[in-house]
Amino acid sequence: MSDAILSADARGAKAGRATGPAARGDLSFFRTTITAMAVVLVSGFVLQLAMARSSFGAPLVVHLHAVVFMGWVAILVTQAWLAAGGGVKLHRTLGAVAVVWMLAMLVLGPLVTIASVRTGRVPFFFQPQHFVLANIITLLGAFGLFAAALVLRKNRDWHPRLQIGAFTLLMGPGFGRILPMPFLKPYAFEIATGVAVIVPLIGLVRDWRVRGRPHPVWLWTIAVLAGTLILARVLAFSPVGAVIFAAVTTGSPAAHTDGLIYPKPPF
Template sequence: MTTANFSAPVADDRRFIRNLATGMAVILVAGFVVQLAMGRSSFGAPLIVHAHAAVFMGWVGIVLTQVWLAGAGNIALHRQVGKLAAVWALGLVIFGTWVTVAAVQTGRTPFFFQPQHFIIANPLSLYGAIGLLVAAYVMRKQADWHARLQIGSFVLLMGPGFGRLLPMPLLPPYAFEIAGLAALIFPAIGIFYDWRTHGRPHPAWFWGIGVLIAVVVVSRVIGFSPVGEVAYDAVVAGTPLAGTSGLDFPPPPGPPPGA
């Protein structure tokens, strides 16, 4: 059932969601471009990192395609692309989890994250995003809920973008939380828009905020618990890192190849 007060200015809402998602995508891509331009990253990463990047940047493209189609009122094509999105989301789960495990196993955890926390927090952020995506799909016939839950899902994927723009080496031991929570600026903008346009904020924003905060809290509790230690030991078993502490910060890297 469509939430009261949110059914009238549908076109305005679609344009707002389009502009908000576009701004999010710009920040996400900018984070990676800035790091590359400053010589802090290169294309010399392992193949899994490139595959992961292709899948996730492909997702950014799908999100942008969807919001621009909806903003233009092309709902028929929007629904067709949604079928591709449903399949692509499975790739997010596979490659997002895989690249996290590979980073910890090979000692490539960013030096401002503790590997034992990272191995829990990074996948949980992804799974939270997928959970909101599934909720948006279930409520696809309620456009007000559908669009805002989609934005909530995208918010949970913004951490890597903000993490490449923020001074992360200065933020431990809460670098992961700060990078993730910085993205709350987007649902805050959504709440402000709804208040001005509809007279009150849509509850979907608070579901997105709640999932993000829950991920931050739960991942920290688990990551620093015996469960997190067992998870870390299982991931690094059989690698040169076996027997090491997952709570030690990795050393800062040297310059990337070819820098």
């Protein structure tokens, strides 16, 4: 048995993967990181509910989006714990479910965003024209990292880190419900989403200390996070953004309004 383990470790080392105690340490780190991210995300929503700033009286599409989004988070957390505990078979089964869940998010995410803009329910610290583009572009960035994780699902170094990277780009709604958003204008969206950079930075430092070098995935995550935020802002304040906003709001109460004017705060 020991010879078999040593042989497997040797093959893993040759392939550039962490093996033995290092691999087990990685799994524990991934589990802890994903769990902590989920706790922060859920805490943001719970905080707003406890302060009576949100309620369950939202349109059906919002509830569907919440179920799909939180369902994906629950699947990701469960997968992390299964991988750390040796439940590889169920981990892979849930991975197939996660793919369907992410595809549903790609549909419901833009639907909720567009519905919010059309019905005038954009939070008063976001500019509607920027809000619609930033939400969708960030989601696409997360999907790109998730798709890369799916392609590299057999690579034990890249796959879990890419999953964390995808989750990082979706942390904005959680941080945005904890941070003092009204005081962060005009960069409220960038700050709420960008503060999640702490996750890949922690991963980068941890890998540097444990493995002797930062893993490329953390750098890719930071690049995609920054790239989506920059692209969204550039497009939102360009003629392209105005055209997209006009198309999104056609036939709604928000039609023919200036998408770069902040909505009025609630009473």
